[in-house]
Amino acid sequence: MTSSQQPIVRLEQADCLAFLAALSDASVDVIVTDPAYSGMNEWLQLGNGRIVGQYADKGTEDGKWFQEFQDSEANYGRFLSQCQRVLNPNTGHIYIMFDSYSLLSLGPLVRDYFAVKNLITWDKVHIGMGHYFRRRHEYIIFATTSNKRKLRHQSFPDVWRFKRLHRAPYATQKPVELFQAMIHASAEPGFTVCDPFMGSGSSAIAALKNDCHYLGSDIAADAVQLAQERVAAYQQTGQDILQLKPASLPDEKVFWE
Ligand SMILES: C[S@@+](CC[C@H](N)C(=O)[O-])C[C@H]1O[C@@H](n2cnc3c(N)ncnc32)[C@H](O)[C@@H]1O
Numbered sequence: 001m002t003s004s005q006q007p008i009v010r011l012e013q014a015d016c017l018a019f020l021a022a023l024s025d026a027s028v029d030v031i032v033t034d035p036a037y038s039g040m041n042e043w044l045q046l047g048n049g050r051i052v053g054q055y056a057d058k059g060t061e062d063g064k065w066f067q068e069f070q071d072s073e074a075n076y077g078r079f080l081s082q083c084q085r086v087l088n089p090n091t092g093h094i095y096i097m098f099d100s101y102s103l104l105s106l107g108p109l110v111r112d113y114f115a116v117k118n119l120i121t122w123d124k125v126h127i128g129m130g131h132y133f134r135r136r137h138e139y140i141i142f143a144t145t146s147n148k149r150k151l152r153h154q155s156f157p158d159v160w161r162f163k164r165l166h167r168a169p170y171a172t173q174k175p176v177e178l179f180q181a182m183i184h185a186s187a188e189p190g191f192t193v194c195d196p197f198m199g200s201g202s203s204a205i206a207a208l209k210n211d212c213h214y215l216g217s218d219i220a221a222d223a224v225q226l227a228q229e230r231v232a233a234y235q236q237t238g239q240d241i242l243q244l245k246p247a248s249l250p251d252e253k254v255f256w257e
Pocket of ligand 1: 014015016173175217
């Protein structure tokens with residue numbers, strides 16, 4: 001992509017499986033994604049008054065919980081199989097985020113479809129909710145479709161420290177820096193990046209910052225509208241209207257600078 005060309009950005013309201021099924025084989029270079037797993041929430045039996053909103057109302061118009069992806073092994077296998085199909089078999093890289101519950105239940109399935117290379121830890125700096133110990137980290141599995149394409153540099157660490165967002169406009173909004181780290185490590189300018197669980201479009205902003213094309217979907221209409229407004233504002237002004245402050249730590253150099 002030359003500097004005069006605008007990247008292609010497609011944001012759709014769709015179920016992740018339908019969205020991926022409509023993409024051509026080998027049409028994506030890098031997948032970065034933060035799925036809405038149902039396992040941890042069902043296991044913890046949230047929504048009994050301790051958490052804002054009722055978990056049982058998830059995905060409804062008035063409910064505060066967003067819809068989740070039913071993470072049975074069969075459904076997750078369908079998702080991974082579609083990811084495998086749309087990724088370029090020679091060069092594809094994939095980053096999938098996990099909470100600790102889903103990592104143990106679904107993480108091993110990733111090996112059935114991809115060559116798993118790393119388990120990255122996102123240190124969120126500040127503690128969040130928790131069951132027994134309060135959670136301060138999440139995981140990201142990094143995997144590839146073949147051994148042919150390496151990362152852009154060999155010096156990147158597998159622990160990333162970015163402050164989690166506090167009271168962000170979207171319920172589960174993640175720092176753009178998290179996706180910037182993934183995309184910077186794996187994508188050249190002009191590559192196509194895809195996120196089938198895009199939420200508020202943090203990964204879209206990260207793709208644009210790396211001069212990449214972007215294909216994103218979310219099942220929720222409010223998420224898609226937020227992502228559309230966010231991307232449009234970023235393309236017009238260069239400002240990210242949903243994350244006004246950096247999540248990186250002032251005393252730590254991020255590896256894309
Ligand atoms: C953890 S959030 C992603 C947040 C996003 N990374 C951000 O920074 O805003 C997961 C998203 O998956 C969406 N979702 C749930 N089930 C889905 C499905 N079957 N297909 C596509 N999106 C789904 C939810 O609406 C939610 O926005």
